[in-house]
Amino acid sequence: MERIPILRMGQVLLVTIQVDMHDQLAVTLQDDLTAKIVDTGARGVLIDISSLEVVDSFIGRILGNIATMSRVLDAQTVVVGMQPAVAITLVELGMSLPGIRTALNVEKGMALLQSSMDADEAVLEVADASLED
Amino acid sequence: MTTRIHEILKKYPSELLAEWIGAMTAGGVRRDALMKEAELREQCAEFLRLLTQATEHGNLTDITGSSFTPAREMLERLSRSRSLQGFSPAETATFIFSFKQPLFDRLRSEYASQPLVANEEMWGGTLLLDKLGLYTTEVHQRAREEVIMRQQQEMMELSTPVVQLWDRIVCLPLIGTLDSGRTQTVMETLLQRIVETGAEIAIIDITGVPTVDTLTAQHLIKTVTATRLMGAECVISGIRPQIAQTIVHLGVDLAGVVTKSSVAGAFNWALKRLHQSVSVPGQRTPGKA
Numbered sequence: 001m002e003r004i005p006i007l008r009m010g011q012v013l014l015v016t017i018q019v020d021m022h023d024q025l026a027v028t029l030q031d032d033l034t035a036k037i038v039d040t041g042a043r044g045v046l047i048d049i050s051s052l053e054v055v056d057s058f059i060g061r062i063l064g065n066i067a068t069m070s071r072v073l074d075a076q077t078v079v080v081g082m083q084p085a086v087a088i089t090l091v092e093l094g095m096s097l098p099g100i101r102t103a104l105n106v107e108k109g110m111a112l113l114q115s116s117m118d119a120d121e122a123v124l125e126v127a128d129a130s131l132e133d
Numbered sequence: 134m135t136t137r138i139h140e141i142l143k144k145y146p147s148e149l150l151a152e153w154i155g156a157m158t159a160g161g162v163r164r165d166a167l168m169k170e171a172e173l174r175e176q177c178a179e180f181l182r183l184l185t186q187a188t189e190h191g192n193l194t195d196i197t198g199s200s201f202t203p204a205r206e207m208l209e210r211l212s213r214s215r216s217l218q219g220f221s222p223a224e225t226a227t228f229i230f231s232f233k234q235p236l237f238d239r240l241r242s243e244y245a246s247q248p249l250v251a252n253e254e255m256w257g258g259t260l261l262l263d264k265l266g267l268y269t270t271e272v273h274q275r276a277r278e279e280v281i282m283r284q285q286q287e288m289m290e291l292s293t294p295v296v297q298l299w300d301r302i303v304c305l306p307l308i309g310t311l312d313s314g315r316t317q318t319v320m321e322t323l324l325q326r327i328v329e330t331g332a333e334i335a336i337i338d339i340t341g342v343p344t345v346d347t348l349t350a351q352h353l354i355k356t357v358t359a360t361r362l363m364g365a366e367c368v369i370s371g372i373r374p375q376i377a378q379t380i381v382h383l384g385v386d387l388a389g390v391v392t393k394s395s396v397a398g399a400f401n402w403a404l405k406r407l408h409q410s411v412s413v414p415g416q417r418t419p420g421k422a
Contacts, residue, residue, distance in 0.1 A: 079364075084324030087324060087359040088324065102362055103364035105364075108333070
């Protein structure tokens with residue numbers, strides 16, 4: 001069966017969608033990704049959709065769901081590389097994907113994830129420090 | 134069966150041509166400033182030749198038929214070029230209508246002994262030339278409309294310049310009324326430029342937009358959302374007091390959209406957001422005093 005590969009890079013899971021998404025594929029991705037987050041204890045998920053040219057409301061909703069689910073599992077999601085046409089379509093469909101963080105490309109997405117993970121660490125350290133005092 | 138009009142056209146081509154041009158000169162439809170006599174003569178001669186060919190098979194009523202195709206094409210060319218040269222539709226049509234006089238004169242003199250035949254032929258000729266004349270007007274009009282459409286398109290593209298203000302900051306100064314067609318172009322150009330330049334912040338300046346109604350506001354919000362989906366941030370600047378009042382009165386929810394009153398304010402915000410600053414030489418920055 002066709003599957004979208006999920007790569008692990010340190011604490012980040014990398015998903016690059018390079019085929020046209022159909023509904024079953026999206027659902028499979030959602031299952032695989034949540035399982036993988038739990039397995040690896042990943043803190044961040046980066047989904048690259050730069051080669052995706054068509055997005056319907058179902059795929060949009062799945063993307064939103066993935067973001068929400070990974071937040072529940074303590075991982076942040078960043079969607080990168082959305083094409084202008086896709087953005088326009090989603091907006092016209094009335095889907096602003098409020099829970100999703102976005103970046104222009106993989107590089108910027110990685111930087112965003114890294115900085116937010118660093119911020120989390122810093123908060124933890126401060127908490128640790130205050131506990132020790 | 135060949136018609137009598139065809140006979141006449143075949144028999145007196147040069148006389149008809151001379152009289153036709155004479156009629157045009159007398160009628161004041163020649164515009165020497167716009168077109169040289171030689172060119173006009175050439176056009177008339179060509180039209181006569183094609184009309185003679187077209188009427189050869191006795192078809193005088195249906196100008197959409199295949200026998201009239203060359204003549205129609207020639208008229209189309211002529212009408213188009215005249216429309217671009219600045220002739221009015223009436224002047225273009227008169228090119229055809231002024232041919233009636235010489236043709237009917239010939240018919241009358243040729244069939245002086247058969248007034249009924251002459252009458253009948255004149256009626257046929259009138260119908261034919263009227264149709265051809267109207268056809269030129271139609272093409273003339275169409276050519277004009279095409280020009281207007283093209284200009285509209287060009288204006289639309291011209292009116293949405295996306296300028297790069299700084300590394301990773303682009304600005305889109307909007308001028309004029311925003312209708313849905315234009316907003317679509319605005320959105321597309323802006324998003325496209327964000328991809329091209331890799332900009333992280335887009336400033337939409339609406340100082341030049343005279344009025345904002347609910348639809349425009351909605352379009353703006355859509356653009357902001359689409360920009361966010363792409364991974365960039367959007368600021369709306371140049372909201373004048375009146376527009377701010379209208380937006381609030383209309384109950385448009387601009388929460389979640391960063392707004393500034395001027396481009397300068399928006400630019401400042403953008404720089405801060407990107408952790409960049411501009412320093413003026415010779416002046417100490419307030420923070421480092």
